[in-house]
Amino acid sequence: MLLSGTQFEQSGGSVTPVLSVKNLSTSFRVNDEWKTVVRNISFDVAPRETVAIVGESGSGKSVTSLSIMRLLAKHSSRIEGQVMLGGRDLLSLPEEEMRKVRGNEISMIFQEPMTSLNPIFPIGKQIAEALTVHKDISKAEAKAEVIRLLEKVRIPNAKGRFDEYPHQFSGGMRQRVMIAMALASKPKLLIADEPTTALDVTIQGQILDLIKVLQEEEGMSVLFITHDMGVVAEVADRTIVMFRGDAVEVGETDDIFHRGKHPYTRALLSAVPKLGSMGESRLPMRFPLIDVKTGEQQILKDVTDTVSKLKTPILDVKDLTTRFDIHSGLLGRKTGAVHAVEKVSFNLFEGETLSLVGESGCGKSTTGRSVTRLITPTSGNVQIDGYDVMSLDQHALRKMRRSIQMVFQDPFASLNPRMTIGSAVMEPFIEHKLGTKAEAREKAAAILEKVGLAAEMMRRFPHEFSGGQRQRIAIARALMLDPKVIVADEAVSALDVSIKAQVCNLLLDLQESLNLAFLFISHDMAVVERVSHRVAVMYLGEIVEIGPRAAVFENPQHAYTKKLMSAVPIPDPARRKIKRNMSTDEIKSPIRSVDYVPPVREYREVSEGHLVQVA
Structure with missing residues (x-):
């Protein structure tokens, strides 16, 4: 299926596409047989255009990009068809020629930058290598160009960070380093394979803005691989929807979103949580789900109110503080501490969902682990189902954990x-x-x-x-163990968008039938809005805003809450050219000196149960 001809009509003239893929098929050898995982994919990418390939895990979208780059193992893969770049068929080029194309004419950035960066070399040296491999320039010239690139991708103090190592950068900053490396040789095409999936929502917003700006400045074309239709709406001019190795729908992004015909396209769109879609509902709402084969929407019943009217909470946390000591020097003296959780207080009733939201490093996961005593808190008081958690011995602690259980982000690591x-x-x-x-x-x-x-x-x-x-x-x-409380620690963050919707609906079903209380830990504000009764926003180990879900989302008071909400991708193609101009500052460090005394925090009540920290 050809998405467009080999030429694009623009302003009465015609422009040759940067990349033209025709009848691309990829197979893998499985038990001495060839299994086709991508079938007859055809599309063009025009100059300065962004084309998105969208689909869930296993749809073939990443295999398509790796096939274009010829990065699949030769002995176990077979690539057929034609991939034209600058008048040459990449699939027929000798390996030496193809090596010159990679990183020079086409660059690629991946989902997890830490697996792409060498941990034993400074980042400046790694980006410089991308330059010296393809260009005849001196070390001094390469260093100057690397610093320019780091500044271009908005890394603060680029000159000072040239000699730093990957582990000294946050996830978002490492992804910026990968983008700088990809841009080093001024490629005609950038392939971005799930570049924001592993990032917090605010960092994701920054990276999407950055790619838009750099595309305008450098005149690049972008092939964007993702499973998130919200991200597609923000970046793509045209979209290819893939399902089990086939391109099931193609076209202008606006048409795909507003006039999508294939059931799978509609299923993907229905599963995208839309911030502000709850209306006046006080209770959580199940995600609408569409059958990927028939296109019919499942009939969902409303969530019933299961929150206990009893005054005694099933979980009561007061002034919870968790710190991790830092020791250094030959004698291993204590030189500071990570203030991971600082004077956090909240309660949770039977049948209720309280969501803890914030970026990585804000202390929300440490809070979850502290209330279950998987981590021993420094101080505070935690009551669970009649147990005084802080005073329990090992035998009593084991018994207490029948009342509270955890579900972690990566189920494969849990099993x-x-x-x-x-x-x-x-x-x-x-x-x-x-x-x-x-x-x-x-x-x-x-x-x-x-x-x-x-x-x-x-x-x-x-x-x-x-x-x-x-x-x-x-x-x-x-x-x-028939628990009364479940701590769901980023339990849906790693899942494809439609699977995420199914698991969230399952949690709501279980809450309704078993009267479970959920402490739902997440950085995804759109999902949190859908599943929560109350929301607590965390920043640098402290709760900065807490209240009923409707109150927090309809009337956010703290600047950090507003920042989190503004970063959520909105599945509306009309916003494609809008840049949010988000701050590129990294989240501040929670490390404090030995003599640090935390300030006493005060909260003002905005409305009933809606509290915000006073600056």
């Missing part, structure tokens, strides 16, 4: 790869001596059915499941 999922789900029940193995198996089967998995799947291993299914298994495992 033993050598243990069947049946054994993994049964394990907490058996370890806590709550019944026989037969009873554990019966309960595990029932809970797996409740989270949308078949009981016969119990014999399978974690690697045999998708990411969304593994997260359902992790939730089932947490439910085996």
